[in-house]
Amino acid sequence: xxxxxxxxxxxxxxxxxxxxxxxxxxxxVVIAGQRWGFIDTPSVLTLLGLGxxxxxxxxxxxxxxxxxxxxxxxxxxxxxxxxxVLSLMMFAPFGWFGWLAFTxxxxxxxxxxxxxxxxxxxALKLRTKGMNEIEPLTSELLNIQETFYPLVTSRRYSTxxxxxxxxxxxxxxxxxxxxxxxVGTEVSLESFPIDKEGSAPxxxxxxxxxxxxxxxxxxxxxxxxxxxxxxxxAEVELGVxxxxxxxxxxxxxxxxxxxxxxxxxxxxxxxxxxxxxRWGIHDMGANARRITAFLRDLDAALAGVAGEG
Numbered sequence: 254x255x256x257x258x259x260x261x262x263x264x265x266x267x268x269x270x271x272x273x274x275x276x277x278x279x280x281x282v283v284i285a286g287q288r289w290g291f292i293d294t295p296s297v298l299t300l301l302g303l304g305x306x307x308x309x310x311x312x313x314x315x316x317x318x319x320x321x322x323x324x325x326x327x328x329x330x331x332x333x334x335x336x337x338v339l340s341l342m343m344f345a346p347f348g349w350f351g352w353l354a355f356t357x358x359x360x361x362x363x364x365x366x367x368x369x370x371x372x373x374x375x376a377l378k379l380r381t382k383g384m385n386e387i388e389p390l391t392s393e394l395l396n397i398q399e400t401f402y403p404l405v406t407s408r409r410y411s412t413x414x415x416x417x418x419x420x421x422x423x424x425x426x427x428x429x430x431x432x433x434x435x436v437g438t439e440v441s442l443e444s445f446p447i448d449k450e451g452s453a454p455x456x457x458x459x460x461x462x463x464x465x466x467x468x469x470x471x472x473x474x475x476x477x478x479x480x481x482x483x484x485x486x487a488e489v490e491l492g493v494x495x496x497x498x499x500x501x502x503x504x505x506x507x508x509x510x511x512x513x514x515x516x517x518x519x520x521x522x523x524x525x526x527x528x529x530x531r532w533g534i535h536d537m538g539a540n541a542r543r544i545t546a547f548l549r550d551l552d553a554a555l556a557g558v559a560g561e562g
Contacts, residue, residue, distance in 0.1 A: 266318030266329025269336030272311040276343055280304055288506035294532055295383060297505070305347050311340040353537040358397045361385060361530040363540040365407045365548075366514075367395040371527045375434035375497040376510035384531045387510075402541040408524040408548055410555050414517040417524060418494055420554040421513050424547060425498050430511065434497035492517035500528070500543060507532060509540065524551065 283300045286292030292300070318333035362385075364370040373387050380387065398405065410417055425432060494515040499508050509530050516523040526548065528540035 261325070261327045263318045263321045263327040263329035263333070265314040265321060266327070266332040266336070269311050269314035269318055269340075270332040271336075272307055272314070273336040273339035273343075276304060276307055276311070277339070279307075280343065284505060288501075294507065298532070304343075308340050308344050308347070311336050312344070315340065350537050354535050357535075357538045358401055359535040360394055360397060361534060361536040361540065362387070362390060362394070362527070363398055363402065363405055363529070363536075363544060364390060364395075364525070364527040365405055365544065366525040366527075367399065371495065371512045371514040371525055373497065373510060373512055373527070373529070374495075376512070376529070379433065379499070379510070380531060385529070385533070387529060398541075402538075402545075404545045405541050406548075408551065409518075409521055410524065411521040412555060414492070414494060414515050414522040417515050417522045417551075417555065418496070420551055421496055421515065421524075424550050424554065425496070425513075428500065428547075430498040430500045432496065432498050435495060437492075437494035502539065509536075509543070511543070524548070 279300075283292065283297055283304065287294065287297045315333040315337035318327075318329045318336075321327040322330040322333070367390070370390055377387060422432070494517075496513045496515075498511045498513075500511050501508055507530070509528055511526070511528045514525045514527075516525075526544050528543050530536045530540060
């Protein structure tokens with residue numbers, strides 16, 4: 254009689270939990286591989302897709318396990334619950350980015366100046382096959398950007414362009430972005446040394462600002478680890494400073510290219526910014542968020558002298 258009452262073990266519940274537990278180290282390895290560079294980005298994207306499939310499989314098996322418990326009394330209810338909870342936790346980021354992809358436009362290159370966007374130079378050398386190409390921004394894309402991201406606007410500051418440049422570099426360093434190019438300023442970057450990873454030192458020296466009597470010529474040499482925007486013989490725009498940097502996403506560390514342009518004006522400086530993703534046709538709003546957050550902090554750093562362009 255006891256043998257007849259023996260409950261079966263639900264294999265669906267067993268594999269639901271087993272897959273969910275396996276996915277924890279799986280995603281940790283994928284994230285570490287992207288951030289530390291031992292897995293190339295196309296492979297990381299493929300692995301993330303595979304991980305999403307396994308999450309959905311685990312959820313499906315968990316539902317089957319609960320159904321078998323309800324209808325037949327099979328063992329494995331707690332396995333199904335644990336597997337479903339773990340899977341839902343790992344599915345949450347995918348669900349969030351899926352919502353962003355559904356509600357935001359599929360663009361990956363954002364600028365504050367839709368008439369004359371800052372032009373990448375160093376980024377052209379850094380991008381390789383398979384990455385998004387840096388192309389001219391069409392009026393259609395710019396109009397879409399203006400509709401969805403109205404806060405992405407130029408800034409005017411009633412101060413010197415060198416002071417603005419110093420504030421820009423300070424914010425770039427504070428974010429851990431890697432400067433890869435600059436042109437058109439005499440402010441020394443020795444106050445902002447670059448380590449091998451391109452991040453800011455823990456105790457940076459107090460910057461020394463030099464305000465020249467006339468617009469200086471472009472620097473002949475850059476700090477170690479930096480690239481010159483354009484070539485040494487390129488014509489430099491009078492009164493214009495460019496800074497290019499590589500920013501990385503918070504969790505995965507996906508690289509995006511950023512350029513800040515500072516135009517010296519008679520009574521101050523005009524700042525424009527552009528941010529473009531290297532991978533994927535949809536940035537999920539990341540570039541717009543990056544620009545608005547950076548310019549908000551720049552406003553705070555130059556408090557009292559800011560205004561929209």
